[in-house]
Amino acid sequence: MLINDVQAFLRTIPDDRRLRVGPFTAKIDPDDPDLPFNHAVPDDGADPTPDDVAALIAAFHARARVPRLEYVPRAAPKVEAALLAAGLTPEGRYPLLVCPPSDVLDVPLDPDIQVSLVPASATDDLWSVARITNAAFDAPPPADHDLTRMLRLLAEDGLIAAARDTTTGAIVGAGQLLPPRAGVAEVAGIATAPTHRRRGIAGAVTAALTRAGAQAGITTLFLTPADDQAARVYARVGYHKQAEALFISLPA
Numbered sequence: 001m002l003i004n005d006v007q008a009f010l011r012t013i014p015d016d017r018r019l020r021v022g023p024f025t026a027k028i029d030p031d032d033p034d035l036p037f038n039h040a041v042p043d044d045g046a047d048p049t050p051d052d053v054a055a056l057i058a059a060f061h062a063r064a065r066v067p068r069l070e071y072v073p074r075a076a077p078k079v080e081a082a083l084l085a086a087g088l089t090p091e092g093r094y095p096l097l098v099c100p101p102s103d104v105l106d107v108p109l110d111p112d113i114q115v116s117l118v119p120a121s122a123t124d125d126l127w128s129v130a131r132i133t134n135a136a137f138d139a140p141p142p143a144d145h146d147l148t149r150m151l152r153l154l155a156e157d158g159l160i161a162a163a164r165d166t167t168t169g170a171i172v173g174a175g176q177l178l179p180p181r182a183g184v185a186e187v188a189g190i191a192t193a194p195t196h197r198r199r200g201i202a203g204a205v206t207a208a209l210t211r212a213g214a215q216a217g218i219t220t221l222f223l224t225p226a227d228d229q230a231a232r233v234y235a236r237v238g239y240h241k242q243a244e245a246l247f248i249s250l251p252a
Helices: 002-010 050-062 079-085 123-136 144-155 201-215 228-235
Strands: 018-021 024-027 039-042 068-071 089-099 113-117 159-165 171-177 184-192 220-223 240-249
Touching: 002 068, 002 089, 002 184, 002 220, 002 240, 018 050, 024 050, 050 079, 068 079, 079 240, 089 228, 113 171, 113 201, 123 144, 123 159, 123 171, 123 184, 144 159, 159 201, 171 201, 184 201, 201 220, 201 228
Parallel strands: 039 068, 184 220
Antiparallel strands: 018 024, 024 039, 068 240, 089 220, 089 240, 113 159, 159 171, 171 184
16 A cells, blocks of 8 residues: 555664654654654554653653654554643644656746756755755755765665756755655755756655656655645655645654
8 A cells, every 4th residue: 555655764873863662663864853753653554552652752851852743644544642642742734745756747847947866976066955945954064974865875776866057057956855765765955955946856865866766666645745735746756645644743
């Protein structure tokens, strides 16, 4: 089932950042406290006890991280009630969009913008990607761990795409395809510089990553847009809603 495949992908975490607590798999980044890099995912069909949730909260607090989960409720429908009872609060419910490889569409793009994949050797471009991405998601200016994360992504068969303004040579948009697992991969971190919004860049970057992922043999490509406006951009690429993702955390 596609939803279970996505949930399994979300639980696939490198061993050095993976923590098992009861029916949860937690991802803890030792270098970066930013919320997207620190969260847990429940097992399919999980029915956690209050002690399970308390242990998960304690594990995050012990590592100076915000107790937080990102998951698909349809795959574990009993989990949310247990989290709410423990005081966690939903940050948001976001559409889970999927694009079959055969459905990816071309997106009109400003002729002065070119989108291409960024190799690991292009360190300057990777730093530019980090600056664009961190600014778009209100994260601190990039540091060494951002570059390390991107190099690791590329080494594990993930992809990074950049949009370049050919009139200035500057990178003005970016996005990532996270390393695939069992034919599933997530498109993430789609970002555009404020000076270049509404010029088709987000859609073109998403289309480039989706098409390249399909060519690499990925059969399930998904993403979770932050709002309805972003969802409309991805719909023009060929993505459609399959389910809903829940982001939920414990307030400070």
